[in-house]
Amino acid sequence: MEIVSSVTGSVTGKIIDKPFNEAGRHFGYLYHYNDYIEALRKQAGKLADVRDRVQGKIDSAKRNCEIIENDVQKWITDVENISEEVEIFLEDEVNANKRCLGGWCINVRSCYRLGKEAHKKALAISHLREEGKFEDVSHRAAPMGIITSSSKGIFESRKSIVKQLLEALNNENVSVIGLCGMGGVGKTTLAKEIGKQVQESKRYDTVVMAVVSHNLSIVKIQGEIAAVLGLTICGIEESARAGYLWERIKMEKRILVILDDVWERIDLQKVGIPFGEDHEGCNILLTSRSQGVCNQMDAQKIFIVRTLLEEESWILFREAAGTVVEKSDLNSIARKVAAKCSGLPIAILTVGRALKNRNNKYVWIDAAQQLKKSTPTNIEGMHKDVISSLELSYNYLESEEAKKLFLFCCLFPEDYNIKIEVLVRYGMGLRWFKDVDTLEEARVRTHAIVSTLISSFLLIAEDEGYVTMHDVVRDVALVISSKHNNAFMVKARNGLLEWPIRDTFEDLTGISLMSNYIHEVPAMLECPKLQVLLLQENSPLVIPDKFFQGMKDLKVLDLSYILPLSLPPSLSFLVDLRTLRLEDCYLGDLSVIGELSNLEILSLCRSSIKEIPETFCRLSHLWLLDLDHCRQLALIPHGVISQLDKLEEFYMWNTFKNWDCETNAKVVELQALTRLTNLMFHFPQNSILPSHMPFQHLPNFTIAVRVSWEASDFILSTSSVNKYSTRMILSHDMRFSPLLGWVKDLLKRSEFLFLHEFIGVQDIDGDLISGGFTELKCLTLQSCDNVKYLLNTLERAAPHETFHNLEELTIYSNHSFVEICHGQVLPAGSFNKLKRA
Structure with a gap:
């Protein structure tokens, strides 16, 4: 009997509990109405954060020409839809109910409905947040294959x-x-x-x-x-x-x-x-x-494929040389010049471009004579007139600088993407440039020369910052170089397994054996005239101790992309070395570099190095030091940086975190670098910023303050960033400390500004700086939760000129942001140039 009662009671309890639980849940929609609304707000904010992270991955994938996965695209659409629904729900229906409550008109049915709807949407958002934990958002697309012009x-x-x-x-x-x-x-x-x-x-x-x-x-x-x-x-x-x-x-x-x-x-x-x-x-x-x-x-x-017909040649030549060839006193001579190109498109284009829009008939007569008298050197598979026509184009380059740079490009392999910045650093070491006082001037000059060579069809423009040399042009450049006292040995990307055999190396001025499989070089070489030695991309490579002893006139040395690399003692014999590239290397002791007292350009970027030796103090002529992305670097002795007082360009992006620790270098040592014109520097997240820095007149800078390496690298990976010469990436909490004066000065002069997790400001223009953002062209705010406006003209008078150069504006994950300008008065000219927001 007790057993029957017990079982009956248990079953009855469950039957009774069920409707009570159901009733309790429905009552909760009404009684906890405000809690459900607040929970929905928080869930929506968290979903927005997840969406921004996924969107960041999507944007990065698209820049890499990758295909976004279908489920990721659907997820983004679902998030946008529910976010829009929640925004309308919170703004319209909830606000309407609050107005009713404010007027003591309590609508029980409305509260119940809103609480239930808020709970339902919060559950849907929670589900989407879980779905948003994608390991990969994209996959690499197969290249498009053949893509040509019409x-x-x-x-x-x-x-x-x-x-x-x-x-x-x-x-x-x-x-x-x-x-x-x-x-x-x-x-x-x-x-x-x-x-x-x-x-x-x-x-x-x-x-x-x-x-x-x-x-x-x-x-x-x-x-x-x-x-x-x-x-x-x-x-x-x-x-x-x-x-x-x-x-x-x-x-x-x-x-x-x-x-x-x-x-x-x-x-x-x-x-x-x-x-x-x-x-x-x-x-x-x-x-x-x-x-x-x-x-x-x-x-x-x-x-x-035969040469072009005479009339076809003339049409192509006329397009390259311009309408000047139609002038009565030039037409007959121009046709003779075109005819000497023998119907070869590459010759026609290069000669025509060299003579483009030249009005003086004697220039054209001289060109015809040069083509007639040119004595070509035999090149397998190449018509003699190609050599003479390309040589004419070379002769008509207006500057010796352009000729030197052009001939130097034949040291690179066929179809090789030549980085223009590398040409800048080589060119400074070889003293190509006249009347150039700074590296930045040399960079401008190099880009101008490259542009001239491209327009002359002697170089081909590739991706931004790169050029290539047509293989036919390269063959001719090697012939021309031999006529101008350049004894080059060029066996770049020839598949060499050993150092090439040659009777003598004493006459050589340049050796390029880059991109081969050479594992060891000779014990020693006598190369008294050698100016350039390019051995990069031969890995692994053993360099004997005495190898460099016979190269005392060497000006440029490149040993990049060699893993591992041990620098021999004979490196100290290179007393006239000016440019040394050791990029992407696995390096040990660097002390011998300190013996290169005339060194001007030293690049160690992306190399595996653990410490900078004290001997670097002796590099008193150093103009450029590149330590970008040397992530294993743990020791820079105190006082080394301050001794490099001739530095014009210093690159330390995502490199070194141990500033101001024990015997390590101090950030304040940068104050000694008064000649800087170009700085890339990352102040670590926990660093103590100096009260004063001599950056007031720095023309080119990329400076990150208290932003993680990963975040700053991602920010700089965006395609539009590189076009700006003054860039700031900043994370700061102004509740605990104000911005230092030198930081504000940089903000005023920045063309690109990225504020990441910036706390303690409500309006950007008023709380950050005074006088307005006069140079700013690109502004991004990310996760700056306190920021409400860019301008607040209600509480303070806005500067006469602010944001008047702004072209790009991006604001995301800033949940408190209300409006661009708070107030009725917008400064004249502000945001007039805005193209993308």
Whole structure:
């Protein structure tokens, strides 16, 4: 009987509890109405933070041309939708209910409904926050393959080749097609045009192109093809790479493989390219300066690209030289000059550009005479008139500086992206520039010279800050350099395993063996005239102790990208060395560098170094010191930096955190660097800022104050940042300490300002500085929760000029921000230039 009662009671209790719990929950919507509303506000704020973090990853991925995952895109859309719903809910319905409560009109039904709705939305937000914990938001897209300009420059004589070639590609019995002709005739241009047309017509599913060049590298060819196909084969052995590439190409139903600039027979099976019976959907188009190579490659169809017809040559020359060639007293001479270019597009463009808009007929007569008398040197596969025409373009460069820089570029490998900043640092070491007093002046001069060379078609503009040299132009530059007392030994990216054998090195002024596989250099070399030695990208490399003893006139030395690297004692013999690059190296003891008393430019950026030796105090002529991203650097002895009082440029971005610790360097040592014109510096998060710094007149700076390395690196990775010369990234809590005067001075002069987790200010213009932001062009506020306005004209008079140069404005994760200008009066001209917000 007791058992029956117990069971009955238990069941009855559960039956009774259920409606009571349900009723309690519904009563809670009414009774805890305000709590649910407040909980919703907090959840919405947390969701906004998660969204901003995900959006930051998305923006970074897009800058890297990556594809955003579908679930991430859907999540962002869902977040935007619910955020909009919550904003409307809080602003309209909740505010309306508050007005009712303020008037003692308590609407029980409304409170219950709002509490229930707030709880429901808070649960949905909580679910979205959990979903937002993405490990990856994107994946790398396969490159687009062949991308060319329109066929505007394809002349009638070339269109027939294009038509015949397209017909050959439609022939099922043709797998390999050859396109041959002399250097500079336009084979690559035509091959790209073919690739573009078959891509647009969907004749092939995929088009890939690899540049072979004179120095055959199977690994390089495989890498270029794999990159377009989205295949990762880096680090895999060559034999295995071929197998992976073979299977990946067979996955493409129709694929065109373009092999550009082939100089010898290539074993396509060794590369990993199936064709013919192995893959009927794969066609191969190769370009070469030799018809014999096309035959060796078993090309079933070979098309010869000949020079332009006379009238075609004249049309192209007239476009390059300008309308001046139509003048009656110049036209006949100009036509003779154009004719001497022998119908070669590269020669026509370079000569025409060199003579562009020159009105003096004697200049044109002289040009014709030079072309006639020029004695070319034989270069395999190149017409003699190409050499003479390019040499004429070189001769017409107006400055010796431009000529020196142009010839220097032939020291780099074929198809190499040459960084302009590297040319600046080399050029200063070699004294290219006249009447240049600072590194910044040299940088401006270098960019101007490069621009001239690009417009003369002697260099090709690549990504921002980089140029390349056409392989034909490079060949000619090597010929020209030998005529101007430049004895260069250039075997860059030649696949060398050992130091090249040569009878003597005593006549050489430049050696470039960069990008090879040399593991050891000779015990010692006698190179009394050597000015430049480029050995970067040979890793690992052993340098014997006496190697540098016979190079006492060396001015520029580059040993970058060598892991590991031990600096030999003989480095101290380089008493005239001015530029030393040791970037991306794994380095040990650096003491010997302190013996280089005439050193002016020293770059150690991204290298693995643990300490700067005290011997650096002796580098009294140092103009530039680059220590960017030397993240293992733990010791800089006190007093070293202050001794480098001739420094004009100092780069210490995300490098050193141990300022002011025991015997380490002090931040105040920067006060001794009164000649600075360019500074990149990161004041650590916990550092004590000096009360005074001599930065009032610093023309170029990037300074981060109390921002993490990761955050500052992310901020500087944005594409638009580099166009600004004065940049500040700042995190600070003004509740505990005001901004120092020198920081405010930098803020006033900054073109780019990023405020990150800045606390204790309500309006930017009034609370941060006085006098207004007169130089600011780009402003970003992130997680500055106290900031309500940019301007507050109700409480204080705004400066006459503030934000009148502002072009970009970004505000996110600033939950207290209300409006740009609080008040009726907006200063005249403010925000007039704003283009993006």
